[in-house]
Amino acid sequence: MKYYVALFIQCYIIKYKKGDEGMLCTRANKNSKCTKWLLLKVVAFICLSLWIMDSRLNAQDTVVDATTLYGKYMCGYQGWFRANGDGANQGWVHWFSSSTDPSVSNVRIDLFPDLRELDADELFNTNLHYRDGSTVKLYSPYIEKTVVRHFKWMKENDIDGVWVQRFTTPHIGLTDPTNRVLMNCRKGAETYGRVFVVMYDISNNKAATLVDDIKNDWMHLVDVIKITESPRYLRHKGKPLVSIWGFGCSGRPGTAAEAATLVNWFKKDAPAKYQATFMGGINGSTGTTHWSLQPEPWPSVYRSMDIISPWTIGRYSDTTSADGWRENQMVPDMVEARKAGIDYLPVIFPGFSWHNMKDGPENQIPRMGGRFFWRQAYNAIDCGANMLYGAMFDEVDEGTAMYKICPRRSMAPVEGYWLTLDADGYDLPSDWYLQLSGLAKKMLNKQIPLTKTMPLVPPPIVTKYGLRTGILGEGQIQTEPSGTTFVEGTEVKLTAIPNSNCAFYDWLGDLNSKNAIDRLVMNGDKNVLATFYPSRLHCYYPTYGFLRWPLVSL
DSSP states (O other): OHHHHHHHHHHHHOOOSSTTTTOOOOTTOOOHHHHHHHHHHHHHHHHHHHHHHHHHHHHHHOOOOOSOSTTOEEEEEOOOOBOTTSSSSOOSBSSBSSSSOOSGGGBOOOBOBOOTTSOGGGOEEEEEEOTTSOEEEEOOTTSHHHHHHHHHHHHHTTOOEEEEEEESSOOOSTTOHHHHHHHHHHHHHHHHTOEEEEEEEOTTSOGGGHHHHHHHHHHHIIIIIOGGGSTTBOEETTEEEEEEEOTTOTTOOOOHHHHHHHHHIIIIISOGGGOOEEEEEEOOOOGGGSGGGSOTTHHHHHHHSSEEEEOOTTTOOSHHHHHHHIIIIIHHHHHHHHHHTOEEOOEEOSOBOOHHHHOOOTTSBOOGGGHHHHHHHHHHHHTTOSOEEESOSSOTTTTOOOSOBOSOGGGSOSSSOOBOGGGGSBOOOTTHHHHHHHHHHHHHTTSSOOOSSOSSOOOBOOOEEEEEEEEESSEEEEEESOSSEEETTOEEEEEEEEOTTEEEEEEEESOOBOOSEEEEEOSSOEEEEEEEEESSTTSOOOOOSSOOSOOOOO
16 A cells, blocks of 8 residues: 555656646647656556555455554444344334334434345334335344444444443343344454454443342353453453443442442452453543542542543534533543543544434534534544544434434435434435544544544535426527536526527516526526417417417518
8 A cells, every 4th residue: 555655646746847847738738748747647546546445455354453442443332223023022122112113103213224235134114104105124233134234334444343232231141132232243243353342331220239230241241152252352451341331420320339349350359261351431521520520439439440431422512512521521531541540432422313212402413514523533532542432333312323324314214303414414425424433543543644624525415406498389498508407506598599480489487588598596496488479470389378479570
């Protein structure tokens, strides 16, 4: 790749040192120097094309280093969706609030995924419909093929792997749906050279048995599922990596003493085969609820972790407030982490919306075509972050998903509210945020320059309107520019050309004018009729029950 880049640069900067080095190559100026300059530009273009192809192939051939979290961009993977008929026997989970009625009144997700790549055996019928009347079908991560495809997308876009979420532990047995999703993630990581880590979310755990439930679940994963024997299970600082999210967060179970017990058990008190490097997903709130300002012993517990990762979703809502978070929260956080000798994992997210689930505002935190996400990545790396957490890969409930998203509202179900990538006025491909994730990872690892400006330019939505023309009498209509479909705002020149022995009279419809040459601005679909009248008796004019032309001498 370096060869192609060097050759491209060399070809592009070669210039002749004479006064004609900036000449234009025209038909009248085809001398040898001009020809050489054109050849150099062609070679430069070929080199750039080879570099892009080489970079893409290298990303697809790379196997992620599974020995460290440093330099990694990893996403959270909920994997909590289920569908009636997927084999999990749980009905509809997370897609709808009812396990049995997949109708619009029960929808609980906002962001609609792009499902076009999925095969028929991965999709399950709902009671929703597309514009053409066809049935909307949704996926389930209980199906191995679907999860493996997600890891394929990660590899194609240079995303290192995922934090696989586990709720309401323990989950015992190979047929347990949560374990099935974890094994599917293992399969995907092993197939495509990614990494994965178990992350416990304690939001719905039983307070009375929290410590034992997590211990028992982890021992089951190690002894029975043998999850840490996978070469793709991520290690950090010489041990398998594990995370618990929610300690010290409002409404979550667990005292500081229980948290300390689990942290110490994973780090040193458990038998050697169960020990792990510990990452804590903690409260990222501001003020006195901030993790470092909570009453002891909570701050001491946090500082005893190997890695801390304050949650940021909803803490800021645009680039300005993200910059404020950087200065007021992230920088002090990193100082505290360095003082404690622990790693700091910033959480960045693309946007947020939970209208269907919580009746919140539609598109509550807009994505800004990716600029909101990119500013957070820039801020974190500029502050010295050496790892990033992308929240989340598949979280469509709260509208934070990074995977392939439905590009346009017209492609989503007709019933109900749906958030799609065109919501902010941009015409984006479904994998836009996968692409940005890969670029954020490259920026993290200094493979591209650190820049506040997003490398990809989000194209605005281009609205087009149709122009229908008709003729009354004998003549023709010429349009300039030619065509029948035009970009919004285009000024179209219309010329009415009568046949011999006829004359132009006026325009009807969306253009009311008697000028044979006139203009029309395309700010909607337009219908225009040109009328011609006979200037001689043999000029044919159809009879429509009324006379439209003036009396003339024949």
